[in-house]
Amino acid sequence: MHGWTGKILHLDLTKGTHWVEEPPPEFYEEWIGGKGMAGAYLRDRITLPWDSPEMPLLFLTGPLVGTPSPTAGRWTVASRSPLTGTVCDTSVGGRFGFELKRAGWDGIVVTGKAKDLVGIVVRDDRVEIASAREMEGWETSRVFSAFPPKKGSTAAVGPAAERGVLFAAICTDHHHFSGRGGLGLVMGAKNLKYVHLEGSGKVSLADPGAVAEASRQIYRLAATAPILMGEFGITNFGTQAVFDLMESRRMMPTDNFRQTWFEAARKVNAWSFHQKYDPKKDGCAACRIRCKMVAKDGRSLPEFESLNHFTALLRNADMEAAVEANRVCNETGMDTISAGAVLACYQEVTGKKLSPEEIPALLEDMGYARGEGAELALGAERFAKKRGKPGAAMTVKGLELPAYDPRGAYGMALGYAVSTRGGCHLRAYPISHEILRKPVQTDRFSFAGKARIVKISEDINAAVDSLTACKFLFFAASLEEFAKAFEGVTGLPATAQDLMRAGERFYYHERMMNWWNGFTGEDDDLPERFFKEPGTGGDGIEIEPIDRAEFLKARAAYFKVRGLDPNGIPTREKCRELGLEWKDS
Amino acid sequence: MPGAGTRVERLVRKYTDKLISQGLCSEEAPPLMGGLDADLVWNREDPDQAVLEKVVQGLNINTILLASPAEPYRSILDYLASRVEGGEGTIQPEDSETRTFLHDIPVTRRLDPDRIVAALKRRKNVVVPGKGIVTFGIVSPEQAFIHFSSVCFACFVKFFSDYREDHRKGRVVPAQREAFEKGKAFYGKLIENALAHPLPPEGPYETKEEVLDAMIRTGKATVECGMVDSFFGNISYLLGDTIFISQTTSSLDELQGCIDACPVDGSSTVAITASSEFSVHKEVLTQSGKRAILHGHPRFSVIVSMICDEEDCEFRGRCFTHCPKERFAGDVPIVPGEAGRGPRCISTTLPPPLKKHRAAIVYGHGLFCTGKVGYREAFENLVRIEADNFHRYMEMVGES
Numbered sequence: 001m002h003g004w005t006g007k008i009l010h011l012d013l014t015k016g017t018h019w020v021e022e023p024p025p026e027f028y029e030e031w032i033g034g035k036g037m038a039g040a041y042l043r044d045r046i047t048l049p050w051d052s053p054e055m056p057l058l059f060l061t062g063p064l065v066g067t068p069s070p071t072a073g074r075w076t077v078a079s080r081s082p083l084t085g086t087v088c089d090t091s092v093g094g095r096f097g098f099e100l101k102r103a104g105w106d107g108i109v110v111t112g113k114a115k116d117l118v119g120i121v122v123r124d125d126r127v128e129i130a131s132a133r134e135m136e137g138w139e140t141s142r143v144f145s146a147f148p149p150k151k152g153s154t155a156a157v158g159p160a161a162e163r164g165v166l167f168a169a170i171c172t173d174h175h176h177f178s179g180r181g182g183l184g185l186v187m188g189a190k191n192l193k194y195v196h197l198e199g200s201g202k203v204s205l206a207d208p209g210a211v212a213e214a215s216r217q218i219y220r221l222a223a224t225a226p227i228l229m230g231e232f233g234i235t236n237f238g239t240q241a242v243f244d245l246m247e248s249r250r251m252m253p254t255d256n257f258r259q260t261w262f263e264a265a266r267k268v269n270a271w272s273f274h275q276k277y278d279p280k281k282d283g284c285a286a287c288r289i290r291c292k293m294v295a296k297d298g299r300s301l302p303e304f305e306s307l308n309h310f311t312a313l314l315r316n317a318d319m320e321a322a323v324e325a326n327r328v329c330n331e332t333g334m335d336t337i338s339a340g341a342v343l344a345c346y347q348e349v350t351g352k353k354l355s356p357e358e359i360p361a362l363l364e365d366m367g368y369a370r371g372e373g374a375e376l377a378l379g380a381e382r383f384a385k386k387r388g389k390p391g392a393a394m395t396v397k398g399l400e401l402p403a404y405d406p407r408g409a410y411g412m413a414l415g416y417a418v419s420t421r422g423g424c425h426l427r428a429y430p431i432s433h434e435i436l437r438k439p440v441q442t443d444r445f446s447f448a449g450k451a452r453i454v455k456i457s458e459d460i461n462a463a464v465d466s467l468t469a470c471k472f473l474f475f476a477a478s479l480e481e482f483a484k485a486f487e488g489v490t491g492l493p494a495t496a497q498d499l500m501r502a503g504e505r506f507y508y509h510e511r512m513m514n515w516w517n518g519f520t521g522e523d524d525d526l527p528e529r530f531f532k533e534p535g536t537g538g539d540g541i542e543i544e545p546i547d548r549a550e551f552l553k554a555r556a557a558y559f560k561v562r563g564l565d566p567n568g569i570p571t572r573e574k575c576r577e578l579g580l581e582w583k584d585s
Numbered sequence: 586m587p588g589a590g591t592r593v594e595r596l597v598r599k600y601t602d603k604l605i606s607q608g609l610c611s612e613e614a615p616p617l618m619g620g621l622d623a624d625l626v627w628n629r630e631d632p633d634q635a636v637l638e639k640v641v642q643g644l645n646i647n648t649i650l651l652a653s654p655a656e657p658y659r660s661i662l663d664y665l666a667s668r669v670e671g672g673e674g675t676i677q678p679e680d681s682e683t684r685t686f687l688h689d690i691p692v693t694r695r696l697d698p699d700r701i702v703a704a705l706k707r708r709k710n711v712v713v714p715g716k717g718i719v720t721f722g723i724v725s726p727e728q729a730f731i732h733f734s735s736v737c738f739a740c741f742v743k744f745f746s747d748y749r750e751d752h753r754k755g756r757v758v759p760a761q762r763e764a765f766e767k768g769k770a771f772y773g774k775l776i777e778n779a780l781a782h783p784l785p786p787e788g789p790y791e792t793k794e795e796v797l798d799a800m801i802r803t804g805k806a807t808v809e810c811g812m813v814d815s816f817f818g819n820i821s822y823l824l825g826d827t828i829f830i831s832q833t834t835s836s837l838d839e840l841q842g843c844i845d846a847c848p849v850d851g852s853s854t855v856a857i858t859a860s861s862e863f864s865v866h867k868e869v870l871t872q873s874g875k876r877a878i879l880h881g882h883p884r885f886s887v888i889v890s891m892i893c894d895e896e897d898c899e900f901r902g903r904c905f906t907h908c909p910k911e912r913f914a915g916d917v918p919i920v921p922g923e924a925g926r927g928p929r930c931i932s933t934t935l936p937p938p939l940k941k942h943r944a945a946i947v948y949g950h951g952l953f954c955t956g957k958v959g960y961r962e963a964f965e966n967l968v969r970i971e972a973d974n975f976h977r978y979m980e981m982v983g984e985s
Contacts, residue, residue, distance in 0.1 A: 217688065220684070220685050220923065220924070220925075221685060223861075223923060223924045223925025223926070223927075224685060224924040225833075226833055226856065226857050226858065226859060226861050226863060227858075229926060230856065230863060230926075231851075231856065231863060231864045231926070232851070232854040232863075237854055241854045242857070243854070244854045244855050245855060245857060248855055266852075269854065270854050271854065433725070436857070436858060437832055437834045437835070437858055438833075439723070439834070440727045440731070441725075441835075441843075442724060442725055443592070448591055448593055449592060449593045449596070449620075449622045449647065449725070451622050451623055452621055452622050452623070452647045453723075453725075456645055456646070456647065456723055460723075480688075480707070481688075483707070495706035495707045496706065496707070497644055497702075556623075
């Protein structure tokens, strides 16, 4: 077998044991890796409570990881989300995936619950479950400092995961995060503080020449995309590059989504951050784009979503407050999008405007689940409901929305609503065509045609997250080029459409797992605000409330295109067509 | 397609109409396009619909297009396809658009759904000799239009590049000669019309409104006179401390609402939706005193830029990035360079000659023209340089 190592490491933290699974080639061909493979390990246990010791926590790579294929240094964390109850996977950068593959593993499956806090150390085929009792309460950078710098890779949780924050994150190598859905809390529930990896092997390639040629083609395309490699692209400004665009398109979530334009946006844009912090670039293993921006003092600059949520969403025009807010989240181990959205919800519910000093302070309380922060640690939906103002929670399926106002991009509106992990922009990623004009522009104020576009994009992105490649490159390249890389790496014939078909199967599988946990089409909805209140128009752009009837029509079309019944529930027939094993709810 | 229809239907109609209005298809053999959201809609009834419906079932797409290109593309395509051994294989153009976006163009002998699906699973287009081109879109019918026009462009460039080589080696065959005659007559007429086309407004343009109006009108004129297929090319203008530039993937004939205003001091990143060649435009406009740039892909400028008889050159096969020679087409420099930023990219290779000369050609890619105050000069340069390159080529192959 080429590309894959052929080995999955299983650890049972209750027993303190581990064993090696060697799945047959057919398993790999069926599930590929990352997101797809997560489904294979989760389906039989997804109805367990997220904190059941038997609920697996998965660290998975894909076949391209550790190879010269572009941006293939990513990996996947997956389990059931404590925040939403949905199936949840996150694509993460850094070196972790690279080291895992070089250590000879395609993935790690963690079950059980250790009696005391532990860490997992994997050095090639040597596996150790080590005591981490002394690390209790440690913030993430302190955990990283326990390992030799620039040797291997470490994923760790901070105090948030030990204190029950429902959106606790897993932090990797200082600057890379598994944020969404609270998978850090699953790690915390297993009493697992960190996973440290060191690998020294190589990944076998079926046809190195073909991989090199595919890489050339992919990078040539990347060079043509201003959003990637342009003077103002994310290679130079990180994902903050998108910030000005959201402002100019009047779809910048502001004041807890009560407005869509922030008058002080230009004071806190990417250029302003560069002027003030003069950051250096960081990135995933073997990536030429390198989208992470790190200030001279070592603090990560907020990424676009975090930047918006620590500035416009809170009506905060203080850059340092945003950088500090970001640092607190990274140190305590919290998802920045959820944390920022919870603060915005808090401001609306209480009517208090947080000062620049109060923002990081309240976040720290949240991360340590103390004082008022303990209530906020439950997420916006639970907090707003508890305070009797459920309409102030800007969530879908309990997951706080990211930084694109859906009134300014209707594909995004539909994408948020039907996403299997809740309010997420990355499943369908409609910003690509609605805003960034890639591969071509679509009408952002229309639902027409969006049902199929959202479905196809979800299929593509599910394939990308299974390979496990970087979605940013798909602003330029497509699965056509990545299929060539896949063939070169694995030696298995594959086309773009084959990979999309696999992506369709994985996404439908997730839809099934959510159904088993009680989710139906009724849950595929947006907060009422977006149908009732307009955004902030200007510069000739009107931001109207979304027409609910049109939204419901598009949602019904999506159910049809996706092969669900009119209630958004999976069907036996579609299941059979996709080769998935049927199971009743 | 009854009534005004849904937006999907309107888009299908728009792009099938555009294929005809741009001369890529003819009214006698109109394109057949199907668009899907929840359901599949067609622009017209056609016996080939049944085959395409099967193709749609085999692919995860939202648009399918089958169209026979108008002359001379049809003859050119059929000739190139006839050269593919056994009738099944690929056409391999070497212009930069093809190398970057299409990679190669598969050919299959019959309009058979299984063969079409197999080809389109791998590539964006497939050529079926006698029937035309089958292609698709994943996001919009516009993609199918772009793929189709890209094949026409790439095959035109390849055909005339090959013809010149075959002529030089005395191996032109009758079918090739026949397609050549059609291409020559077609392009001769096109050049004649382009030279007679009304010129864009004279600059300088002093307000934002004047700039946008001039850009929109010049973009349209460039497409109307065939100097570029609508998807290709870009245009920019410097007004004060702002560069106005067409957005990436915008069509030059539809620039309304597709022009970004980018501050020269870099204080905003809105240029991430601007043309990928923004850096070139910025450097030239801010450092040369010129105010307008117009970039198109006129075919004979592209073809002439790729003609080089130094067969034993160590950079053969890498000319588009590595050519070390100082080359000219008349007084217009030809430079190597790929899209993007870096030492072998046009962000490095193109600005120096473009600041100095009225225009420059990027090897295998296209022609950039400047105007000191406005688009009249840039447009005239574009058309005249292309006309010169057309005649230059014809002389090379012994035609007057």
